[in-house]
Structures are given as structure tokens and as C-alpha cells.
Amino acid sequence: MKSFISKKKIVKAVSMLFILIFVYASITKLRNIKNFQFQIGQSAVLGVFAEWISFGVIGAELLTAGFLSFGHTQRVGLYLSCILMTLFTIYIILVLNFSKDIPCPCGGIISAMGWNTHVIFNISCIALAIIALFKKKENDLNQNKELRRQEKPKT
Numbered sequence: 001m002k003s004f005i006s007k008k009k010i011v012k013a014v015s016m017l018f019i020l021i022f023v024y025a026s027i028t029k030l031r032n033i034k035n036f037q038f039q040i041g042q043s044a045v046l047g048v049f050a051e052w053i054s055f056g057v058i059g060a061e062l063l064t065a066g067f068l069s070f071g072h073t074q075r076v077g078l079y080l081s082c083i084l085m086t087l088f089t090i091y092i093i094l095v096l097n098f099s100k101d102i103p104c105p106c107g108g109i110i111s112a113m114g115w116n117t118h119v120i121f122n123i124s125c126i127a128l129a130i131i132a133l134f135k136k137k138e139n140d141l142n143q144n145k146e147l148r149r150q151e152k153p154k155t
Contacts, residue, residue: 007135007142011078014132015068018081021125022061022068025110029058044099060084075136082129089122 029036033054041050064084067077096115113121 007139011074011132011136011139014128015074015077017128018077018125019065019068021110022065022081022084026058026061026065029054043095045094075133075140078129078133078136082126082133085122085125085129089119089126092119092122 037050037054040053041047043050046053060080061084064077064080067073067080069077092115110118110121
């Protein structure tokens with residue numbers, strides 16, 4: 001039973017971390033929406049779609065935080081967290097390798113990181129999301145086994 005509790009706590013802690021990251025980043029971006037759109041607009045590839053992308057990113061971050069907030073949608077939130085962090089990491093790598101001007105449209109404290117630190121941070125977040133997904137799956141399997149064991153009629 002002890003491992004069940006620790007798996008649940010790991011999933012909850014990782015989910016709370018992502019909620020904090022995504023809500024903080026999206027609020028920071030919303031407070032400085034014109035600057036966020038300008039920074040996205042600096043990208044040769046994304047510039048034309050800066051307004052759409054800016055609201056899409058903020059919406060995706062807030063939606064993901066919402067999914068992470070509830071146990072029955074937490075798995076979806078963890079998948080979305082992993083996908084978002086992967087997309088953000090790919091964006092950073094592409095910008096570093098193929099762009100002369102390197103805008104950072106990230107919000108708040110995260111934008112103060114150096115690019116290498118930023119990539120390491122994102123990859124660490126991806127790893128945490130994957131670990132939490134595995135722990136969530138193990139936790140759900142253990143819960144289902146326990147429920148089936150309790151439902152089994154005693155003879």
C-alpha cells in the first residue's frame with residue numbers, strides 16, 4: 001500500500017508543478033500580450049501567425065493546467081504537458097540552429113534562462129511528465145486490481 005501512496009504523490013507533485021508552470025507562464029504572457037506577439041512575430045516561420053499562435057499557446061497552457069487539476073483528466077493533462085514541452089523544446093532548438101534573431105516568447109522567470117538551461121529545463125520537464133504518466137498508469141492498475149479483489153465474491 002505504501003508504494004501506491006508514493007506513486008500517487010509523485011503524480012500529484014508533477015501535476016502541481018506543471019499547473020504552476022503553465023498558469024504562471026500564461027498569465028505572464030497575457031499581461032504582456034503585445035510583447036509576446038511581437039516576439040513570436042520575429043520568427044521567420046511563425047511571424048505571419050503570431051496573433052493566432054499567441055492565443056493558441058496561452059489557451060493550450062491553461063487547458064492543460066485545467067486537465068491536470070482533476071484526477072479523472074490528469075492523464076490527458078500529463079500527455080498534453082509532455083507534448084507542449086516537446087513542442088517548446090523543438091521550437092528552441094530550431095530557433096537556435098536556423099534563426100539569426102533569437103526571440104524568447106516565454107513568460108516570466110523562464111525567459112530569463114539561458115538557451116542551454118532552457119533546453120535542459122524543458123527536457124527535465126518532459127522526463128518528469130513521462131515518469132508521472134508511468135506512475136499514473138501503475139497507480140490506476142493497482143487501484144483496478146484492488147477494486148476487482150474487493151468485488152470478488154467470497155466462497
